[in-house]
Amino acid sequence: xxxxxxxxxxxxxxxxxxxxxxxxxxxxxxxxxxxxxxxxxxxxxxxxxxxxxxxxxxxxxxxxxxxxxxxxxxxxxxxxxxxxxxxxxxxxxxxxxxxxxxxxxxxxxxxxxxxx
Amino acid sequence: xxxxxxxxxxxxxxxxxxxxxxxxxxxxxxxxxxxxxxxxxxxxxxxxxxxxxxxxxxxxxxxxxxxxxxxxxxxxxxxxxxxxxxxxxxxxxxxxxxxxxxxxxxxxxxxxx
Numbered sequence: 001x002x003x004x005x006x007x008x009x010x011x012x013x014x015x016x017x018x019x020x021x022x023x024x025x026x027x028x029x030x031x032x033x034x035x036x037x038x039x040x041x042x043x044x045x046x047x048x049x050x051x052x053x054x055x056x057x058x059x060x061x062x063x064x065x066x067x068x069x070x071x072x073x074x075x076x077x078x079x080x081x082x083x084x085x086x087x088x089x090x091x092x093x094x095x096x097x098x099x100x101x102x103x104x105x106x107x108x109x110x111x112x113x114x115x116x
Numbered sequence: 117x118x119x120x121x122x123x124x125x126x127x128x129x130x131x132x133x134x135x136x137x138x139x140x141x142x143x144x145x146x147x148x149x150x151x152x153x154x155x156x157x158x159x160x161x162x163x164x165x166x167x168x169x170x171x172x173x174x175x176x177x178x179x180x181x182x183x184x185x186x187x188x189x190x191x192x193x194x195x196x197x198x199x200x201x202x203x204x205x206x207x208x209x210x211x212x213x214x215x216x217x218x219x220x221x222x223x224x225x226x227x228x229x
Contacts, residue, residue: 004159032215043206043219044160093159103148103167103215107160 003027004096006108013084014116021079021111023094029074030096034105035067038091050077084115118143120209122220130228135194137223139207142188149190150208150217151181160206166190177201202227 003026013019023033032051036044048069050056056069066088068080077096081088091112095105123138141147148167152160164175171183181192190207207220 006159034217043221046217046219049216091157095160097215103210103212103217104150104162104165105217106162107152109159110157112157 002106004108010112012114018082023077025096032097033077034095036093120220126224128226137192139190141209145211152206154204
Protein backbone atom coordinates (compact mmCIF):
# COMPACT_ATOMS: atom_id res chain seq x y z
CA UNK A 1 0.00 0.00 0.00
CA UNK A 2 0.83 3.74 0.03
CA UNK A 3 2.05 3.99 -3.54
CA UNK A 4 2.69 7.33 -5.19
CA UNK A 5 3.29 7.64 -8.90
CA UNK A 6 4.68 10.45 -11.00
CA UNK A 7 4.29 11.07 -14.68
CA UNK A 8 6.34 11.48 -16.73
CA UNK A 9 9.43 9.85 -15.28
CA UNK A 10 11.58 12.00 -17.53
CA UNK A 11 10.97 14.84 -19.95
CA UNK A 12 13.09 16.91 -22.29
CA UNK A 13 11.74 20.23 -23.48
CA UNK A 14 12.84 23.35 -25.27
CA UNK A 15 13.55 26.57 -23.44
CA UNK A 16 10.45 28.73 -23.15
CA UNK A 17 7.93 25.90 -23.13
CA UNK A 18 5.87 24.72 -20.16
CA UNK A 19 5.97 21.27 -18.65
CA UNK A 20 3.38 19.60 -16.43
CA UNK A 21 4.29 16.87 -13.95
CA UNK A 22 1.60 14.75 -12.33
CA UNK A 23 1.71 13.21 -8.88
CA UNK A 24 -0.89 10.61 -7.95
CA UNK A 25 -1.56 8.67 -4.80
CA UNK A 26 -2.70 5.30 -6.12
CA UNK A 27 -4.19 3.53 -3.12
CA UNK A 28 -4.93 6.27 -0.62
CA UNK A 29 -6.29 9.77 -0.45
CA UNK A 30 -3.75 12.46 0.23
CA UNK A 31 -4.85 15.52 2.11
CA UNK A 32 -1.41 17.02 1.62
CA UNK A 33 1.16 16.67 -1.11
CA UNK A 34 4.65 18.10 -1.17
CA UNK A 35 6.84 19.06 -4.11
CA UNK A 36 10.59 18.87 -3.88
CA UNK A 37 13.49 19.70 -6.11
CA UNK A 38 16.75 17.80 -5.93
CA UNK A 39 20.03 18.85 -7.52
CA UNK A 40 22.70 16.23 -8.23
CA UNK A 41 24.37 14.86 -5.13
CA UNK A 42 22.26 17.11 -2.91
CA UNK A 43 19.38 16.76 -0.52
CA UNK A 44 15.77 17.48 -1.29
CA UNK A 45 14.63 21.07 -1.25
CA UNK A 46 10.99 21.61 -0.34
CA UNK A 47 9.34 23.83 -2.93
CA UNK A 48 5.75 23.90 -1.80
CA UNK A 49 3.05 22.24 0.24
CA UNK A 50 -0.18 21.50 -1.54
CA UNK A 51 -3.51 20.91 0.18
CA UNK A 52 -6.49 19.65 -1.74
CA UNK A 53 -8.87 22.39 -2.72
CA UNK A 54 -6.73 25.28 -1.55
CA UNK A 55 -3.78 27.29 -2.78
CA UNK A 56 -0.33 25.86 -2.36
CA UNK A 57 2.03 27.25 0.22
CA UNK A 58 5.38 28.05 -1.34
CA UNK A 59 8.71 28.06 0.43
CA UNK A 60 10.74 31.23 0.51
CA UNK A 61 12.55 31.85 -2.74
CA UNK A 62 10.29 29.66 -4.87
CA UNK A 63 8.48 31.61 -7.57
CA UNK A 64 4.81 30.73 -7.47
CA UNK A 65 4.24 32.09 -10.98
CA UNK A 66 7.05 29.93 -12.26
CA UNK A 67 6.05 26.72 -10.54
CA UNK A 68 2.27 26.39 -10.68
CA UNK A 69 0.79 23.80 -8.36
CA UNK A 70 -2.75 22.49 -8.58
CA UNK A 71 -4.12 19.97 -6.10
CA UNK A 72 -7.43 19.30 -7.80
CA UNK A 73 -8.41 16.11 -6.00
CA UNK A 74 -7.40 13.96 -3.06
CA UNK A 75 -5.33 11.76 -5.35
CA UNK A 76 -3.79 14.18 -7.83
CA UNK A 77 -1.47 17.16 -7.66
CA UNK A 78 0.26 18.74 -10.63
CA UNK A 79 3.36 20.89 -10.92
CA UNK A 80 3.67 23.03 -14.04
CA UNK A 81 7.03 24.57 -14.79
CA UNK A 82 6.16 27.60 -16.90
CA UNK A 83 8.48 29.11 -19.49
CA UNK A 84 11.15 26.62 -18.59
CA UNK A 85 14.83 27.53 -18.84
CA UNK A 86 17.95 25.38 -18.59
CA UNK A 87 18.41 26.34 -14.93
CA UNK A 88 15.07 24.65 -14.20
CA UNK A 89 16.58 21.32 -15.18
CA UNK A 90 16.44 19.13 -12.12
CA UNK A 91 14.94 16.07 -10.48
CA UNK A 92 11.46 16.86 -9.16
CA UNK A 93 9.97 14.59 -6.51
CA UNK A 94 6.52 14.66 -4.98
CA UNK A 95 5.29 13.08 -1.79
CA UNK A 96 1.88 12.52 -0.29
CA UNK A 97 0.63 12.45 3.27
CA UNK A 98 -2.38 10.18 3.81
CA UNK A 99 -4.17 12.11 6.52
CA UNK A 100 -3.89 14.78 9.13
CA UNK A 101 -3.07 12.33 11.92
CA UNK A 102 0.24 11.24 10.49
CA UNK A 103 3.36 12.99 9.32
CA UNK A 104 4.60 10.02 7.32
CA UNK A 105 5.12 10.88 3.68
CA UNK A 106 5.21 8.50 0.76
CA UNK A 107 7.37 9.54 -2.15
CA UNK A 108 6.92 9.29 -5.86
CA UNK A 109 9.72 7.97 -8.07
CA UNK A 110 10.67 11.42 -9.32
CA UNK A 111 10.68 13.21 -12.67
CA UNK A 112 13.90 14.15 -14.44
CA UNK A 113 13.39 17.45 -16.30
CA UNK A 114 15.95 18.56 -18.85
CA UNK A 115 15.47 21.93 -20.53
CA UNK A 116 17.49 22.49 -23.68
CA UNK B 117 12.67 25.59 14.61
CA UNK B 118 13.92 22.20 13.57
CA UNK B 119 17.08 21.02 11.91
CA UNK B 120 18.87 17.83 11.01
CA UNK B 121 22.59 17.14 10.80
CA UNK B 122 23.89 14.06 9.08
CA UNK B 123 27.40 13.87 10.32
CA UNK B 124 28.94 11.99 7.41
CA UNK B 125 28.54 12.79 3.73
CA UNK B 126 29.99 9.37 2.81
CA UNK B 127 30.30 6.09 4.68
CA UNK B 128 32.26 3.23 3.18
CA UNK B 129 31.97 -0.34 4.49
CA UNK B 130 32.80 -3.83 3.34
CA UNK B 131 30.02 -6.27 2.58
CA UNK B 132 29.10 -8.21 5.70
CA UNK B 133 30.32 -5.56 8.15
CA UNK B 134 28.12 -3.32 10.31
CA UNK B 135 26.68 -0.04 9.08
CA UNK B 136 26.33 3.13 11.15
CA UNK B 137 24.85 6.29 9.66
CA UNK B 138 24.72 9.16 12.10
CA UNK B 139 21.99 11.76 12.50
CA UNK B 140 21.52 14.49 15.07
CA UNK B 141 18.44 16.64 15.23
CA UNK B 142 17.16 19.81 16.80
CA UNK B 143 13.49 20.34 17.48
CA UNK B 144 11.48 22.69 19.64
CA UNK B 145 8.69 20.21 20.15
CA UNK B 146 8.20 16.50 20.21
CA UNK B 147 9.65 15.38 16.91
CA UNK B 148 8.91 12.61 14.50
CA UNK B 149 12.03 11.20 12.92
CA UNK B 150 12.44 9.23 9.73
CA UNK B 151 15.09 7.52 7.68
CA UNK B 152 14.60 7.26 3.94
CA UNK B 153 16.73 5.54 1.31
CA UNK B 154 17.16 6.71 -2.26
CA UNK B 155 18.70 4.63 -5.00
CA UNK B 156 20.09 6.45 -8.05
CA UNK B 157 17.44 8.28 -10.07
CA UNK B 158 14.68 6.92 -7.87
CA UNK B 159 12.28 8.33 -5.34
CA UNK B 160 12.65 7.88 -1.61
CA UNK B 161 11.63 4.77 0.26
CA UNK B 162 10.72 4.86 3.93
CA UNK B 163 13.06 2.67 5.99
CA UNK B 164 11.67 3.41 9.43
CA UNK B 165 10.14 6.10 11.60
CA UNK B 166 10.04 7.15 15.24
CA UNK B 167 6.89 8.73 16.58
CA UNK B 168 7.30 8.66 20.38
CA UNK B 169 6.60 4.99 20.93
CA UNK B 170 9.51 2.58 21.42
CA UNK B 171 12.90 4.27 21.25
CA UNK B 172 14.43 1.39 19.29
CA UNK B 173 12.75 1.31 15.92
CA UNK B 174 13.04 -1.59 13.53
CA UNK B 175 12.64 -0.97 9.84
CA UNK B 176 12.79 -2.79 6.58
CA UNK B 177 15.79 -4.65 5.14
CA UNK B 178 17.34 -5.23 8.56
CA UNK B 179 17.83 -1.58 9.44
CA UNK B 180 17.07 -0.15 12.84
CA UNK B 181 17.52 3.16 14.61
CA UNK B 182 17.57 4.26 18.22
CA UNK B 183 16.08 7.52 19.40
CA UNK B 184 18.23 9.05 22.14
CA UNK B 185 16.65 12.20 23.47
CA UNK B 186 19.58 13.04 25.77
CA UNK B 187 21.93 12.99 22.80
CA UNK B 188 19.38 14.33 20.28
CA UNK B 189 20.43 11.52 18.00
CA UNK B 190 18.70 9.04 15.72
CA UNK B 191 21.48 6.92 14.24
CA UNK B 192 20.73 4.25 11.66
CA UNK B 193 22.38 0.85 11.97
CA UNK B 194 22.46 -2.52 10.26
CA UNK B 195 24.45 -5.52 11.52
CA UNK B 196 25.66 -6.70 8.12
CA UNK B 197 25.85 -4.65 4.94
CA UNK B 198 24.76 -6.00 1.57
CA UNK B 199 25.84 -4.72 -1.80
CA UNK B 200 22.22 -3.73 -2.45
CA UNK B 201 22.36 -1.32 0.51
CA UNK B 202 24.58 1.04 -1.47
CA UNK B 203 22.45 4.19 -1.83
CA UNK B 204 21.81 7.65 -0.43
CA UNK B 205 20.23 7.82 3.02
CA UNK B 206 18.30 10.79 4.37
CA UNK B 207 17.40 11.55 7.97
CA UNK B 208 14.24 13.65 8.27
CA UNK B 209 12.61 15.43 11.19
CA UNK B 210 9.16 16.92 11.45
CA UNK B 211 7.44 18.51 14.38
CA UNK B 212 4.04 17.26 15.42
CA UNK B 213 1.48 19.76 14.38
CA UNK B 214 3.31 21.44 11.54
CA UNK B 215 4.27 18.24 9.73
CA UNK B 216 6.64 20.19 7.52
CA UNK B 217 9.69 17.98 7.03
CA UNK B 218 13.30 19.03 7.24
CA UNK B 219 15.83 16.88 5.43
CA UNK B 220 19.41 16.18 6.29
CA UNK B 221 21.98 16.62 3.54
CA UNK B 222 22.16 12.88 2.98
CA UNK B 223 24.80 10.20 3.55
CA UNK B 224 26.08 8.15 0.68
CA UNK B 225 26.63 4.54 1.72
CA UNK B 226 29.29 2.73 -0.30
CA UNK B 227 29.56 -1.03 0.07
CA UNK B 228 32.71 -2.78 -1.09
CA UNK B 229 32.76 -6.46 -2.02
